[in-house]
Amino acid sequence: MTLGTGRPKIAVPITGKTASEIIEQAKTIASKTPDLVEWRIDFYEDVTDAQQLVTTGKQLHDTLGSIPILTTFRTKGEGGELQLSDDQYFEICKTVITAGFTDALDVERYHDEASVKALVNKAHENQVVVIMSNHDFDKTPDQTDIVGRLTSMVELGADVAKMAVMPQSADDVLTLLAATNQAHQELDQPLITMSMGDLGKVSRISGEVFGSCLSFGSVGAGSAPGQISLDDLRHDLNDLKLS
Numbered sequence: 001m002t003l004g005t006g007r008p009k010i011a012v013p014i015t016g017k018t019a020s021e022i023i024e025q026a027k028t029i030a031s032k033t034p035d036l037v038e039w040r041i042d043f044y045e046d047v048t049d050a051q052q053l054v055t056t057g058k059q060l061h062d063t064l065g066s067i068p069i070l071t072t073f074r075t076k077g078e079g080g081e082l083q084l085s086d087d088q089y090f091e092i093c094k095t096v097i098t099a100g101f102t103d104a105l106d107v108e109r110y111h112d113e114a115s116v117k118a119l120v121n122k123a124h125e126n127q128v129v130v131i132m133s134n135h136d137f138d139k140t141p142d143q144t145d146i147v148g149r150l151t152s153m154v155e156l157g158a159d160v161a162k163m164a165v166m167p168q169s170a171d172d173v174l175t176l177l178a179a180t181n182q183a184h185q186e187l188d189q190p191l192i193t194m195s196m197g198d199l200g201k202v203s204r205i206s207g208e209v210f211g212s213c214l215s216f217g218s219v220g221a222g223s224a225p226g227q228i229s230l231d232d233l234r235h236d237l238n239d240l241k242l243s
């Protein structure tokens with residue numbers, strides 16, 4: 001799968017808490033053939049048990065067949081489910097990289113920089129694509145700040161740079177779109193951006209115009225405010241496709 005050209009691709013998050021919930025969700029999602037599945041391991045109750053994590057990851061991989069997996073541990077401070085120490089966060093990410101079930105890994109930008117760089121190297125040594133991310137669930141930073149954060153992710157070795165922000169006004173949505181457009185022109189790497197909540201929904205369908213290469217759509221439970229259902233998202237992205 002190539003990210004970064006043409007109509008934005010669609011990722012569907014899996015938010016199951018138990019291994020059986022995760023596999024059931026995966027079956028339903030696989031039947032709808034999204035481009036990518038995001039396994040949100042911060043929802044998984046056994047995420048800190050490395051053996052269980054790897055076993056369930058392999059089962060998930062088998063269930064999804066050829067649909068690529070993005071594995072994400074979203075920390076509490078960035079809108080995730082579970083509070084971990086930095087050491088635990090990096091340990092879990094390393095387990096995921098070496099287990100071999102994932103195609104891509106979400107690496108949060110704002111952890112210790114040397115550890116982030118080492119994790120990126122480890123991912124690349126194991127042919128795992130790095131989607132580096134930052135989330136602001138309270139506000140929308142200004143345009144220069146958003147572009148600066150995306151640029152710093154690329155400088156740290158990200159294959160794809162991702163930024164999700166919360167709008168308080170229509171102006172904030174415009175800020176995210178303008179920042180996306182600017183970063184898309186300035187950077188070579190593909191970008192994923194979104195303005196969350198209802199106000200920001202428009203940013204989830206306009207990626208081809210402004211330069212966001214992937215949108216998260218839900219099947220059942222979503223993983224962030226403002227996500228559009230996979231079926232609607234597919235229609236919307238197709239309707240807005242540039243000729």
Ligand SMILES: O=C1C[C@@](O)(C(=O)O)C[C@@H](O)[C@@H]1O
Pocket residue numbers: 013038040072074106133135162164194196216223224225227
């Ligand atoms: O980074 C993102 C984007 C997201 O927060 C969204 O707003 O769709 C959903 C998360 O699951 C994913 O990791």
